[in-house]
Amino acid sequence: MANLFESRKDSSGDDLRQACSAENKIEAQTSNQDSSRRRFLQLAATGTAAGLAAVAGMEFTPATALAQSNLSPDAALQQLLDGNRRFTADRPTSFEQDLAILKQNTMEKQEPFAAVLSCADSRVPVELVFDQSIGHIFVNRLAGNVATSEIIASLEYGAIVLGTKVIVVMGHGNCGAIKATIQAKEVPGQISALYPHIQPAVDQAGSDPEAATKANAKIQAGLLRKSSTVIAGLIKESKLKVVAAYYDVASGGVTLLE
């Protein structure tokens, strides 16, 4: 069996291909807690010191420090929404988790339970918004939270290899990318390359920024569901859910749009 811990030491093309192998897919989708002892024994057989140390550490890790589990897509979404409730109530708990342990446990392997596609806007700090820490969310950010083919590729990797259970496409209040598309202003450089991705939402919702932002999140979520055979397949098997959401920069609250 290929050594999972050695195969993910860097992000080279070879490494990605290895990580995408069917064998690792099965490994990535296996419950952390259930498989840690089995992996320990496998690694013991292959005698990899670093791997042994990493898995040995996991044996003593509280469940809360392990991101992925057998969560259903609905439960994964609920975990995010619960985190957002703690964030808006100013009672976050993620800071209580030991970052040294989290770093140690995720050094060789990540198993985020959720993916988020959000805008690059500095007022949308995704981990803070959902009160999560290292190794928990596979965050993809691009101005306007648009599902370009590169973003789809990234989210497919998160879902099929890392085993994310839910993808949240999150627009936000006061989004500059949405406003710029509505205004269709001349802009320097390649900024206007974002416009065609957002224009369908403006066509649909009109010139109200909030309405266009919400329409855009729903359109991008729909694109993910339809244009990716990987994501569509996982949804069909009830292993993944894609939802659109809106982040209110004033209240810090996240609202599901569908």
Ligand SMILES: [Zn+2]
């Ligand atoms: Zn934005």
